[in-house]
Amino acid sequence: PDLDIQWVRDSTGIITAKLLAEKDNPKADVVWGLAATSLKLLADEGYFQPYAPKGVDKLDPNYVDSANPPVWVGQRAWIASLCFNTIEAEKHKLPKPASWKDLTKPVYKGSVVMPNPNSSGTGFLDVSAWLQMWGEEGGWKFMDGLHENIAQYTHSGSKPCKMAAAGETVVGISFAYRGAQEKTKGAPVEVIAPSEGVGWDLEAFAIAKNTQKLDAAKKLADWSVTRKANEMYNEGYAVVAMPGVAKPVPNFPEGIADKMIKNDFEWAANHREAILAEWAKRYDGKSEPKK
Template identity: 70%
Template sequence: MSSKIGLFTACVFSLGLATSALAETELTVYTAVEAEDLGRYAETFNEKYPDIKINWVRDSTGIITAKLLAERDNPQADVVWGLAATSLLLLKSEGMLEPYAPKGVENLDRKFVDDDTPPSWVGMDAWIASVCYNTVEAKKAGLTPPKSWKDLTDPQYKGHVIMPNPNSSGTGFLDVSSWLQLFGDKGGWEYMDALHQNIARYTHSGSKPCKLAAAGEIPIGISFAFRGAKSKAAGAPLEIIVPSEGVGWDMEATAIIAGTEKLDAAKKLVDFTVTKDANKMYNKGYAVVAYPGIAKPVEHFPEGLADAMINNDFVFAAVNRASILKKWQERYDGKSDPK
């Protein structure tokens, strides 16, 4: 009898160890995804992979990028899930990414996949610049709606515009890099000099300018279109303006950090990120996703926005990122929110 009890106890103990071992597979995942979405991302992933726990490290794009670069010689992350492609191109150039072709990657739109074979990163969704214009507050201030980026340098808008700081915000960086592409190096900085005269403050979040405009704290917020559509659907008196010169954009992407000791689990996570289920999840927060045919129409998303997307030179943005941010900080950082 005692031997049977001993055997039963040993089996239970062994099963407990096995279950514990499965439950203790943890991945440190760096992300710039909106904090409100992280629980949903982890929950959806765990429906398929309940044995992998995600430990999130979340901050704005610029801060996460700087953190990864600072940890280059001693990586702390296993995976990046949701960071600007321009940042991942920079990390790739530093040899920090583990090339991997996730299962099903061939189903994605090719512009969402790194050109190398195997790819070093895969895209998830795209966010697109736009201007959130509070019609009620603008009327109170006697403003007329801008039609272009250059219109925003008109003196009537002085103190009425907020935009993201590109050193901390991916949205801010895509704005700055797109202006340099649209207007040229000299013209781009001249434009930003003029725009700076009208800026009330620079935020450290890409969505915050639109949220502030939606709340009536500022008439004009340079942000991204989906945030504006979401706020308008919630009842905010917003007009979402697509500037006539064209709009910058970037994509969120995923990659494995080279040197991770949890490569098998990391590959499972990246496999999941390219699935239909994952892209349906992205579509709840973004109007454009990597998997063709998944995205559903978004209420209040501005017409013609896709046609206004510039032919974004991601390599230019990645290669020149450090020098662009340094120059921007030297010229305009005095109006930034405290960190």
């Protein structure tokens, strides 16, 4: 859209914490590609101003904030998956997991890597999905069992899959696009959508309330909902906000869209702080050191 943009890029948890710390005096003009659950949280703090981009009515309404005009607008979905290294699995005689619950079996002890939800949006969408699918008691019970088998929690959602692709772990809990990308590059990985259902989140866009560059922000917002923009999102994501645009992504798990849970963004945003505190209390001991 013919704009000069100065980016500040980092993992979801780190950007969310930075924006929350700046909420009384936002430094950003717009927030691009952050998880919708984080945008909902920031919207509740009054960080954004509503704006309906021109053409927003052409998007799937499930991917747009329900307020009128919307505070945030979704762009594309990223979806939880397992990256499974078939060569390492054969070496260690490990079966291919078909479900999340399989990962709690003793045979996988020390063979699973997962993102820390306090740093990673992928980690948070996993934890949120498990709690939504199985309730408080069932979700934490599952995570207790999974923790027994975890070798390490990483601070990036991509890293577990990259580690699986490199043979540094057998199972990396990551997201489908990263797995598809590694497989396309030739890594010996299978990308698995666990049978119980998969968590997901939207990468979305919003305009900061006190931006001095409102015209440019609106121009970017208008461009972000165009067909051209959605075609670009589809280069890396199988699910985009504009219906009828997405073409299949090579090596993406078949039928994964049917396994996407009915995601309650409001619940996830409202409980985020408590969930992350509880998770850290229980499991942070296995997290990799922060850089």
